[in-house]
Amino acid sequence: MGIQKDRIRLNVGGKIFETTVTTLANAGRNSLFGAMFDDNWNFQFNNSDEYFIDRNPDCFAVLLDLLRTGELCIPANIPEKLLCREALFYGLLDHIRSAKWGQFDGNRLRHSKSVMGRAPGDGTAIRAGPDGGCCVAHGSMVHVYDWMLEEHPPIHLDYQRVNDVGWIDPGNIVISACERLGRGDGGMGLFSSSTGELRSKFQVTHDNQVKSYTAGALGFSSDYRIFASCKGRSNEYGIGVWDQITGKQIDFFYEPSGWSLGDADKLQWLQGTNCLMVATWFPRKDNCYISLLDFREKRMVWSWSDMGAPVTADGRRVRDAIAMEENSSICVVNEYEGLGFMDLRSRAASVRWSSRSRLMEGKMPDEACYPKLALHEGQLFSSMNDSISVFCGPDWVLTSRLRRSYGGSICDFSIGGDRLFALHSEENVFDIWETPSPPII
Known part of the structure; x- marks a missing residue:
């Protein structure tokens, strides 16, 4: 680190705090303090060997105690929402979450x-976010909550029915929706979780033409790919693949005869086998289908269906x-x-x-x-x-x-x-x- 001595004085909102670099290092490299003490960061003391931070001193006292002890004790006079706002500034939200509940x-x-x-x-889905928040989809709306369970502006899809929703990261949500006949406004979009703003749309291209389609179940891989079951008006039935970063379509697995990839109820990426599980079940279809797709070879490597299997009198499927x-x-x-x-x-x-x-x-x-x-x-x-x-x-x-x-x-x-x-x-x-x-x- 660029700072040689361990003791350090911080002036937070006019109140002096004396601590050590070792204590502040508990915040981690992704925090404000991690950046301050990085060798590549131009950290400067003022003439009194203090570093000034123009933030709430009462909240900082709680956060500093958290870094010292790993325990979170919030005085009655400090609203939890205010403390979390300050923790967000310092990059300490993960520390608060860890202190509030266990593994x-x-x-x-x-x-x-x-x-x-x-x-x-008519709830369609609830999806937990990576930071402890969640989103709830129903009808043509998606309600988004942060980890404090404060609701953000809801996402309206103008009467398009939401089929599925998934988190890219704490700031971005992917929503799949039905295409309205003749409108060409369905498919899939990337939205801001904090404002509800549409940031980009994911298009399906077939025969060098952009197609209207209904997007169904969503799946995500660790290498930043998005999978979605797609059902279009002509030959674009199957599983589409997009790059999370660029939003560009990078692949499409067209539906073989006798299967229902475009109507899939669930997609799950299998990291170890590099395959996608696709599942469709009753009542969307008369029979249940489960398969593993290998996109490298463009083929199904495993499949199961209850077609022809006896179904019990009470219709258990x-x-x-x-x-x-x-x-x-x-x-x-x-x-x-x-x-x-x-x-x-x-x-x-x-x-x-x-x-x-x-x-x-x-x-x-x-x-x-x-x-x-x-x-x-x-x-x-x-x-x-x-x-x-x-x-x-x-x-x-x-x-x-x-x-x-x-x-x-x-x-x-x-x-x-x-x-x-x-x-x-x-x-x-x-x-x-x-x-x-x-x-x-």
């Missing part, structure tokens, strides 16, 4: 808050699927048996239903939401009616259940930013679940 663990989650009044009766690369398997769920597993190493895959992973007993309610699946840090989650079950271990044994007493069935849930968000169907509410912070010793 995510599905078996230790506790309900922390409910947000009322969003997704009235696969309702969601998630690929688990570490286990070389795909987990599926229906309304009754619970979790089933298919071996990705077998070309003649069949579902093996697990007796240890049963989701519920008894009869389903008349207006239940379809179950959903999520995989996070080695734990498997599945919603069923008004609860979310957590499964752990090599046999995926049920270890805990998250449940609230109101809100009705859970129509969607999502995990991110060390939080779990559950969107209910009846009471216009979504719940936030967090892991309690470890006790102070």
